Amino acid sequence: MNSYKYNISSTSSSSSDDSEEEMRDMENKEVDDMIDNVTHTYLPILVSAVTPRMRPGGRTRPRADRGREEGDLRLYNDYFAENPVYSSRLFRRRFRMQKHVFERIMNEVVRNDDWFEQKRDCTGRFGLSPLQKCTAAIRQLAYGCASDACDEYIRISDSTARLALQRFVDGVINQFSNVYLRRPNEADLRRLLRIGEERGFPGMIGSIDCMHWEWKNCPTAWRGQYQGRAGVATLVLEAVADRDLWIWHSFFGMPGSCNDLNVLHRSPVFQDVLEGRAPAVNFVINGHQYNKGYYLTDGIYPKWATFVKSITSPQSHKDRLFARHQEAARKDVERAFGVLQARFAIIRMPSLAWDVDMLHKIMLACIIMHNMIVEDERETYQNYMDPAEFDVGGSRHRSAQRNNEEQEGRFEYHNDRIVDINTYLQHKAEIEDQQTHLSLKNDLIEHIWAKFGTNGN
Structure with a gap:
């Protein structure tokens, strides 16, 4: 009986050992299954977290080498x-x-x-x-x-x-x-006045007009403010250009709902004249003395002493001759706009930018590079000749003074903005004088008839 008991005890001991091994195997299998589950479930997430991603919605893979x-x-x-x-x-x-x-x-x-x-x-x-x-x-x-x-x-x-x-x-x-958006200095004014005299307009320092640049991505809240006659949002550029297409003045950023008059009343085009910082301009036409330069404009501009407009529906030969010469010379600023847009198509096409400041910087940079191109290629123009760039023997040169001024950027006037209010109002009244406008226009009609009306054409 003892042997039986012994046999039973030994048998139960061996069976318990087998059960323990089976339990250990089951536990190991469960651990392995858990590791495999974690590996297949979470490893892709961990890899994607540390792998460089492309744009949202693209495939998750390393960035390709562009070369x-x-x-x-x-x-x-x-x-x-x-x-x-x-x-x-x-x-x-x-x-x-x-x-x-x-x-x-x-x-x-x-x-x-x-x-x-x-x-x-x-x-x-x-x-x-x-x-x-x-x-x-x-x-x-x-x-x-x-x-x-x-x-x-x-x-x-x-x-x-x-x-x-x-x-x-x-x-x-x-x-x-500071060099290519400068105001005209005395040397520049002498050249501009000489060009105006050759074209029959003594005292002319350029032509002024406005251009619109479409703003495609204008915010909806601003669209009514910037929407112009064409029904799209635009920004306005006011510019003054001469015969060589150099842009002497630029004022950009006004909403497209403003016309040329609204832009003019906010423009600093006459700021130097009002503050007494502009070089003096004196000329004589038909025996009358004038001390303010003027711009050629279209019909929307007011009758100021600094503007000369064409004649609507001219009847006499003198008026028709004056209108033809005035409109031909006033096209300088239109040509400048066309060349600027042809050189930099980003201005001709609707703008995709969202920021007004970025649009302003793009426009100024294009005008600066346009003036740099004009300076470099001006001598290739058919009717261009600047006596200041020729020496006695006829060879082209640039003076050392101009080189030093360009290198140092000494083209700006002094920045003192303290102006006597009485002087300011006096200059403003002289600029907006309509009697001087009419007198100047009549003298120019007679001057152009005397200069160009005797050729029989």
Whole structure:
């Protein structure tokens, strides 16, 4: 019996050991199943959290290499190498300016903004070069294209291209506005008055008019304020231009619901004259002395002493001759608007920006570069000849004084804004004098008839 008991006890002990092993195997299997479940369920989430993502809605994968080094080398070989693939004519067509003008702008912008410098990333690779960033900015201004349209050639992302445009226009304004948005100084006025005398308008210093730029992304709350006659939201540019298409005055940002008169009453075009800081202008027409320069305008402008308008429905030969010459000379500002829009299509096309300040910077930068192009190519005009740029032997030169002034930017007048109110009101009354307007217009009619009316045409 004891043996039986022993046998029973031994049998029960062996069976308990087997059950324990089975329990351990089941527990290990449950742990393995739990690990597999966690791995398949949460591992993709953890990997996606640390993997670089594309834009929302895109695939979750590492960012592809654009090949910016190859894009930089291709851009350099195409336009900036010693023997480029494309000629200077094609460079002028695609960059809207000569190569040395673009390089001058790029060098100044890069020198004063560290963002344009080429840097290395954490892996030691070079980033985008200044050439790529500035080219992307100028292509957006010249062609009015979207920011990602430059990616296929320049190898630059749309966000970087937008940032390059913003910093490029800031650099152009900061470095060149004191020279190429300056007011006319005494030398400039002498040249403008000489050109006006040749065209039959002594005392003329340019023509003035307004242009509208459509704002496609105008906020809905502002659309009624900025909506003009065309039924779309626009911003107004007031400008003064001469025969060479140089823009001497620009006032941009007024809502499109304003007409030329509303813009004029808010414009600083006569601010220097009112404050007594403008150079003196004295001329004689038909035996009468005048001491204020004037602009040629269309019919909407008021009858001020500083404006000369055409004649509606002229009847006499003198009036018809005057109207023909006045309208031909007044087209200078219209031509300047057309050339500005042709050079920089971003102004001709509806603007896609959301910020008014950004639109203002783009317009100013385009006007500055337009004036730089005019200065560089002015001597190629058919009827251009500036005696101040010729020496006795007839060779073209630029005086050392003008070079020093350009380098130092000494074109602005003093900034003292303290003006006697009586003097201010006196200048204002002289500018808005209608009797002087009528007298000046009659003298110009007689002067043009005496100058051009004797040729029998």
